[in-house]
Amino acid sequence: MFTRDPLIESDISAYLEQRAEKDLVRFLTCGSVDDGKSTLIGRLLYDTQLIADDHIAALAEDSGIGTDTTQLDLALVTDGLQAEREQGITIDVAYRHFATQNRNFIIADTPGHEQYTRNMATGASTADLAVILVDARKGILQQTRRHSYIAALLGVEHLVLAVNKMDLVEYSEERFSEIVADYSDYSKTLDVRSVEFIPISALEGDNVVKSSSAMPWFEGPTLIDYLDAVEIEVSYRLDEFRLPIQLVLRAPSAFRGYAGTITSGQIRPGERVTALPSGVSSSIDRIVGYREDLQVASAGESVAITLVDEIDMSRGDLLVREGENVHFDYSIEAMIIWMAEAALTPGQQMRLQSRLGTANVSVDTIRHRVDVDTTQMVPAAQIELNEVARCAISSDRKLLFEPYATSRSEGSFVLIDRITNATLAAGMISVPISPWDRSPDETLEVQTSTITAKERQLRYGQRPCTVLLTGLTGAGKSTIATALERYLFDRGNSIVRLDGENVRLGISKDLGFTSEDRSENLRRVAEVARLMNSQGLIAIAALLAPEADSRSRAQQLVGDAQWIEVFLDTPISVCRDRDTSGLYEAAERGEIHDFPGVSATYEAPKDADLRLDTSNMTVDQSVLEIISLLTEKGFIDG
Amino acid sequence: MKVGSDTLQNSSLTDHRRRYLESLESEAIYVFREVVSQFRRPVMLYSIGKDSSVLLHLARKAFHPGRVPFPLLHIDTTWKFKEMISFRDRICAELDIELIVHTNAKGVEAQINPFDHGSHTYTDIMKTQALKAALTEGTYDAAFGGARRDEERSRAKERIFSFRDSNHRWDPKNQRPELWNLYNGRISAGENIRVFPISNWTELDVWHYIHLENIEIVPLYLAASRPVVSRGQNLIMIDDDRFPMATGEQPLMRSVRFRTLGCYPLTGAVESEASTVLEVIQETLLARSSERQGRVIDHDQTGSMEEKKREGYF
Numbered sequence: 018m019f020t021r022d023p024l025i026e027s028d029i030s031a032y033l034e035q036r037a038e039k040d041l042v043r044f045l046t047c048g049s050v051d052d053g054k055s056t057l058i059g060r061l062l063y064d065t066q067l068i069a070d071d072h073i074a075a076l077a078e079d080s081g082i083g084t085d086t087t088q089l090d091l092a093l094v095t096d097g098l099q100a101e102r103e104q105g106i107t108i109d110v111a112y113r114h115f116a117t118q119n120r121n122f123i124i125a126d127t128p129g130h131e132q133y134t135r136n137m138a139t140g141a142s143t144a145d146l147a148v149i150l151v152d153a154r155k156g157i158l159q160q161t162r163r164h165s166y167i168a169a170l171l172g173v174e175h176l177v178l179a180v181n182k183m184d185l186v187e188y189s190e191e192r193f194s195e196i197v198a199d200y201s202d203y204s205k206t207l208d209v210r211s212v213e214f215i216p217i218s219a220l221e222g223d224n225v226v227k228s229s230s231a232m233p234w235f236e237g238p239t240l241i242d243y244l245d246a247v248e249i250e251v252s253y254r255l256d257e258f259r260l261p262i263q264l265v266l267r268a269p270s271a272f273r274g275y276a277g278t279i280t281s282g283q284i285r286p287g288e289r290v291t292a293l294p295s296g297v298s299s300s301i302d303r304i305v306g307y308r309e310d311l312q313v314a315s316a317g318e319s320v321a322i323t324l325v326d327e328i329d330m331s332r333g334d335l336l337v338r339e340g341e342n343v344h345f346d347y348s349i350e351a352m353i354i355w356m357a358e359a360a361l362t363p364g365q366q367m368r369l370q371s372r373l374g375t376a377n378v379s380v381d382t383i384r385h386r387v388d389v390d391t392t393q394m395v396p397a398a399q400i401e402l403n404e405v406a407r408c409a410i411s412s413d414r415k416l417l418f419e420p421y422a423t424s425r426s427e428g429s430f431v432l433i434d435r436i437t438n439a440t441l442a443a444g445m446i447s448v449p450i451s452p453w454d455r456s457p458d459e460t461l462e463v464q465t466s467t468i469t470a471k472e473r474q475l476r477y478g479q480r481p482c483t484v485l486l487t488g489l490t491g492a493g494k495s496t497i498a499t500a501l502e503r504y505l506f507d508r509g510n511s512i513v514r515l516d517g518e519n520v521r522l523g524i525s526k527d528l529g530f531t532s533e534d535r536s537e538n539l540r541r542v543a544e545v546a547r548l549m550n551s552q553g554l555i556a557i558a559a560l561l562a563p564e565a566d567s568r569s570r571a572q573q574l575v576g577d578a579q580w581i582e583v584f585l586d587t588p589i590s591v592c593r594d595r596d597t598s599g600l601y602e603a604a605e606r607g608e609i610h611d612f613p614g615v616s617a618t619y620e621a622p623k624d625a626d627l628r629l630d631t632s633n634m635t636v637d638q639s640v641l642e643i644i645s646l647l648t649e650k651g652f653i654d655g
Numbered sequence: 656m657k658v659g660s661d662t663l664q665n666s667s668l669t670d671h672r673r674r675y676l677e678s679l680e681s682e683a684i685y686v687f688r689e690v691v692s693q694f695r696r697p698v699m700l701y702s703i704g705k706d707s708s709v710l711l712h713l714a715r716k717a718f719h720p721g722r723v724p725f726p727l728l729h730i731d732t733t734w735k736f737k738e739m740i741s742f743r744d745r746i747c748a749e750l751d752i753e754l755i756v757h758t759n760a761k762g763v764e765a766q767i768n769p770f771d772h773g774s775h776t777y778t779d780i781m782k783t784q785a786l787k788a789a790l791t792e793g794t795y796d797a798a799f800g801g802a803r804r805d806e807e808r809s810r811a812k813e814r815i816f817s818f819r820d821s822n823h824r825w826d827p828k829n830q831r832p833e834l835w836n837l838y839n840g841r842i843s844a845g846e847n848i849r850v851f852p853i854s855n856w857t858e859l860d861v862w863h864y865i866h867l868e869n870i871e872i873v874p875l876y877l878a879a880s881r882p883v884v885s886r887g888q889n890l891i892m893i894d895d896d897r898f899p900m901a902t903g904e905q906p907l908m909r910s911v912r913f914r915t916l917g918c919y920p921l922t923g924a925v926e927s928e929a930s931t932v933l934e935v936i937q938e939t940l941l942a943r944s945s946e947r948q949g950r951v952i953d954h955d956q957t958g959s960m961e962e963k964k965r966e967g968y969f
Contacts, residue, residue, distance in 0.1 A: 021940075029937040033863055041675045111812050112804045114857050121675045123855060135832050142834040264688045268721040276717075278685045307716045318677070319684035321719070332692055356832050370837055429835045438841035440831045 022118075039116070042249055045125040045140040047168065048150030049160035053181045057150060057219035058113055058126050061241070064226035065115050110140045117245045134403040135356040137164055138443055141171040142429070145249045148177045148240070153186045153216070157199045159390050166389040169207040170352060170405065170445065172425050175247055176204065177213045179240060183232065184218040190234040206392045211247070215240050258282035258290070259427060260336040261372040266321050274305055274321040275330055280372070280426035282338065283315040284322070289339035292330045293417055296610055298339050299326040333374025335417050335427070343419045343427060344449055345533075348411045350384070351444040352421075353432070354403070361400040367441060369410070371430035373417040378432070382409040382458065407447065421445035452537055453570045473553030477511045481550040482652045483543075483575045484643065487562040487622065488585030489614045490600055491592030493631040493639070497585065498559035500640045505555065510653060513549045515542050517560035530611050536567040543571035550579055555652065563613040565620040581650070583643060584625035589614050591632040676867065679860060680713065683852040685836060686815060687717035687799070690850050691724055693840035694797040697850075698790070701727035701754070703739040704916045705872045706801030706853065708746075709861050712870045713852060714799075715750070726753035728789055728798070732781040733758060734769065734918035736894050742873045757789035769920045770899050778921075787823045790847065797840070797848045805857040815854050821845035862936045875913045877935065878927040882906035889923030914939075 024032035046054045113124045125140030141147065147168040151161055165176060178200055186192045193216045204212045215224055216235055223229035224239045238246070259281040266274040284290070284301055291298045302323040304311040314320045322336075330336070335343060355361050361380060369378040384407040386397035400406045421428030432442040474480055484501070486494045495516055502514045517538065521528065525541055528534040539562050546556035562568050572580045592614070593601045604612035613619040622628075627646055629639050648655045690697050699714065701707045714723045729743060747754040759767075762780045769777040790798060804813065814830050816838040831839055840848055853861070865872060883890045884898075884906050891898070892913075893906045898920060900906075911924035912935065929938040 025937060025940045029933050029940075032940075033866060033933075033936065036863065037674065037676050037867065039675045041678045112855065114805055114855075139832045139834050143836070263685070264692045266718060266721050272720060274720075276688055278681060305720065307719050317681055319681040319688070319717070368841070370839060372837070425835065429837065431832075431834055431837045431839060433839055433841055438839070438843065440834075440839045443832070443834045 040120045042120050043123045043144050044146040045127050045144040046148045047127045047137050047164040049158045052150035052152045053219045054150050060219045060225045062115055110136050119245055138167050138354050141168045141173050144173050146175040147173045148179050150179050150181050153180050153182045156196050162203055163389045169209050174210040176209050180216045181219055183216045184221050188231045254281045258284050258338040262330050262334045274323050276321040278319045279316050281316050285313045290336050291339045293335045294345050297328045299324040299328050343417055345415050345417050347415055350409055350447040352407050353442045353444045354405050355400045355442050357441040358402055368433040368435050369430050372426050376412040376414050378410050378412045380408045381411050418446050420448045477553050479510050480652045481553050482579045483546040483556040484581045486559045486583050489592045489619055491595040492585035492587040494559040497639050498557050500636050501557055504640050512555045515558045539567045539571050543574045547575050563619045582625045583627045584622040585631055586628050587631045679856055683713045684717040686852040687714055689838050690797050696795050697725040697797040698728045698795040699799040701729045703743045708870050708872050710801045726755050728755045730785045731756050731758045732918050736919045738875055739873055759785035797850055799850045802851045803856050804854050815851055817849040819847050866932045878910050878912040878930045880908050881911050883909050892924050894919040
């Protein structure tokens, strides 16, 4: 039972020391209207003696019961707004505090009515745990499932089903078991770490703070014992340091500090870090403390750090441990909860705000709506208030992000109306779909040609194929591609040459040289080659293409039968000697990042159709080797 | 392992629990920094009370080693305790903080006072109207306040970024959803945001933090022998000769302290022997009466705080 801590009277300093060391746990209470949420919170506060005497007096007045406090309407503790008192329902999220011996709790009491689902999502966004109330007489309702789904969607890891009003079903074990079985069927579909069931009566106080003598059959913990003991993890990613830059602090004597709240991991002075998206690395110089500098800082702490080198970082940039990376893209896939009266339609322009900056975005496609009652995906042309949907969103600038499942901080955003500034939606970023896997819009159809492949073959005197020339910088890809093009042209073939560098001057000018961007460049070349092949042309692609996985994806795209991979296996020393523009030296000095062969890996093809070491053969010899392979495979006549 | 022992930040390698007060402090610092990043002209409402002292301390931490990048605004009703005013001027001078003091000059001219005009009219003119005028004149787009969700029932639902229209009105039924810690601070011209960095703190948290961080507060919070008279259920301290005494009435010397500080004729003292912060905390924990009870204005009518807030009161 809850009695006042004797330390308060005997040693207040010791009491406060203990108090400062307590955990903080945030939980939300939700459930259908009239399930007794407000009464439960009133009960928690009353039984843990947190309602002050004058509040009890005000409550007695509101309850219309004079001073007879045994009949207090405990729900009135939390239903603070006048409109709520008049209508007898909870509209908005109300935050309350209470404490046990080990923990301090902040409760978000969220509304039950379906029209206020957005408020429930608000409470869930910062909660570790959700207490979902069910009326024992009514059992699992649509709203129970809806709230459970939204809590899980927002990353609440522990669900407690508090089966309330047990006093009204004669404390029946059988009824409780029915509800447990019913809910377990549903909760299996949710991505949560634990689900707990507790039979209670908030009105009578059974199994809330005091264990119930009316339900001797129940062997589990009381609600308060459960809350006091459940294991709450702060961060699973101790090694993955993340500091979103919130503000650059300047002070006299050229002080330049980067301020923000660490969202994951831990950092110490001297450790190497990289600023994203720039990719520039430095070391932590100081973690500036108020009275003295800190030797370590971890997730949850608001800090200001300085770096050894002067690098340019601003609000919305992300500092990570050197070697780590996050996604950086124009497009994101996300689950959104729509919170505005007017429906969301595809093409709608909005403003996105996240920890990693703001951007103008457009919801391009509604992939599907989620029926939260059944968790089924259903097609939808638009999204109404309180509905949940998966959408494809594109931005006018590249966005840094991580999936919400990995990071609540780097994976969440809100959408804001560009005119009224109202908050329209909450978004949770999904694990991104690689562009290789993205499916085109379902409404698109193939426009077929009347010219057959056979007709093209007769006209051009060849069978189409794609020749990929891959190898390090300086291996001779462009030179051989150009010579091969000349040779084929002169003998009457119809070809198209796709040089990696030329492609980057046009259709890929938005891409850089990261692994992701190189993969995307190859995908675009492969798509173009496929189009050319379908028109009867032979495509020659000269690209570095350093990753085996991307090459294999390109091969699948073009088609195995039409794909010829030529590996220019030239020793790196020869490549370096041929490099007249000093790229290798610049890469070694760290001026060029992600340079295959120096600062990035080149995964040599293991089963290329042809391997040519251009260090001991002429360009003509190389071309002839390729020609004989093409002849042998029957793409061109001998 | 304790690191940076003079601050609240004492994380160790293996211990990743969220220590309670550290979490609250970190959240408040985040909010301060967010406002300074998002707004053009923030200001901090400074009431000189203990919550203001905590707020100021947090602001200094948030921007350390830089200066606090916004001014403090004090709405002076001319009825504040004398000790409050001298504390205010000394602290701002010592800490090199820009202070703006605003008084409703027309109200002073009309001799508006809490005795002749009642607490409702007086508060409206000298506090609410004065605050609105000062915010409008200063073209501030964000104003920090020290309100907490545990103080009063309507405050439990207030956002951390609380939107106000161009008449400084709060619409409790139409608040912006506030998810995660993504605060939408976008406003149109003339509109503004009230910001409450210590929303999630309780009265005990404030006292606990004052104790841990050794924050200076107005001595009126600590018990001392002071001249008081009884008015209804409240003990009112006689701070100057403007207080109307009954014929022949003499103030009594009592050991009292204040749980909350406002205008002296409207602020009830409690009898107490707690003359240190620790003793105050101990006494508070042993008592069971909530903090705003000493304030006469909250009890005008049920839900009166919500109404005042809708009208623009902090």
